[in-house]
Amino acid sequence: MEADNGISIESKSPFELRVNLAKDLPETTVKEALASGDMGFLHSFTTGSYLDGPGARVVAWTTGCGWRCQYCHNPDTWTLRNGFPISVGRATEELRKYRQGLKKMSGGLTISGGDPLMQDRFVVKLLAAAHAMGVHTCIETNGYFGERLSDAELATIDLVMLGIKTWDDERHIRLTGRSVEKTLAFARRLAALKKPMWVRFVLVPGLTDDPANVDAVADICAQLGPALQRVEVLRFHQMGSPKWAKLGLEYPLAGTEAPTPELAERVRGQFRARGLTVY
Numbered sequence: 544m545e546a547d548n549g550i551s552i553e554s555k556s557p558f559e560l561r562v563n564l565a566k567d568l569p570e571t572t573v574k575e576a577l578a579s580g581d582m583g584f585l586h587s588f589t590t591g592s593y594l595d596g597p598g599a600r601v602v603a604w605t606t607g608c609g610w611r612c613q614y615c616h617n618p619d620t621w622t623l624r625n626g627f628p629i630s631v632g633r634a635t636e637e638l639r640k641y642r643q644g645l646k647k648m649s650g651g652l653t654i655s656g657g658d659p660l661m662q663d664r665f666v667v668k669l670l671a672a673a674h675a676m677g678v679h680t681c682i683e684t685n686g687y688f689g690e691r692l693s694d695a696e697l698a699t700i701d702l703v704m705l706g707i708k709t710w711d712d713e714r715h716i717r718l719t720g721r722s723v724e725k726t727l728a729f730a731r732r733l734a735a736l737k738k739p740m741w742v743r744f745v746l747v748p749g750l751t752d753d754p755a756n757v758d759a760v761a762d763i764c765a766q767l768g769p770a771l772q773r774v775e776v777l778r779f780h781q782m783g784s785p786k787w788a789k790l791g792l793e794y795p796l797a798g799t800e801a802p803t804p805e806l807a808e809r810v811r812g813q814f815r816a817r818g819l820t821v822y
């Protein structure tokens with residue numbers, strides 16, 4: 544299936560490089576889209592993922608992210624205009640094709656990115672449409688713009704996957720370009736609302752792996768109470784590095800190795816020591 548400008552809506556994987564798909568759209572149209580949410584910008588839809596939430600997922604990969612994580616494996620999603628424009632109606636129609644299959648496979652829709660909440664109005668509308676058709680909904684976000692969602696809008700989200708890499712603001716700014724405060728505030732708000740949540744901790748040797756950092760993040764997770772259903776320790780990998788090269792960006796982690804299984808197990812153990820469910 545194609546978007547309005549002939550671009551394929553689906554891709555086999557988010558690792559497919561996509562750029563400038565909305566480059567010719569007038570600025571006023573982009574601003575109106577962001578304000579109304581009637582239209583959004585997507586890198587792609589992928590189907591059949593078992594890595595982006597419970598069961599089999601259709602994943603809508605949004606474009607636009609204000610962070611610049613050193614380990615980002617989808618830097619082409621940083622820029623809103625790298626995505627193709629799509630109306631909420633069209634995106635909903637696409638999702639509807641998979642509705643029965645998703646239910647049978649205990650899956651649903653995940654909106655990832657980029658950071659989906661850069662396009663909060665579009666995301667809210669798509670989540671509401673998915674919820675109305677009985678599809679389980681999930682967003683994967685860095686949480687920076689969590690305050691843009693009202694409690695009523697959060698009620699259309701069945702699960703939030705939230706990235707927390709460190710508690711230390713100075714380190715967080717070095718790692719992502721932004722402060723961690725808003726992410727932690729969003730985590731605490733979700734916990735107070737008892738919103739099901741998975742925390743994703745990206746394990747990067749030399750950046751997030753030292754025992755004191757992991758202990759501190761694990762302590763934060765333990766304070767989130769029963770809303771936190773699991774912690775996922777995501778091992779850094781080099782699969783995003785070709786995108787950095789193709790975009791002409793200098794990849795700061797070009798020489799960084801993936802964590803060893805032993806290191807990953809030590810880190811998982813630190814989370815488990817707080818009674819947390821860890822994957």
Ligand code: SF4
Nearest residue numbers: 608610611612615657
């Ligand atoms: S928040 Fe996600 S999309 Fe944004 S820079 Fe970080 S890893 Fe990349």
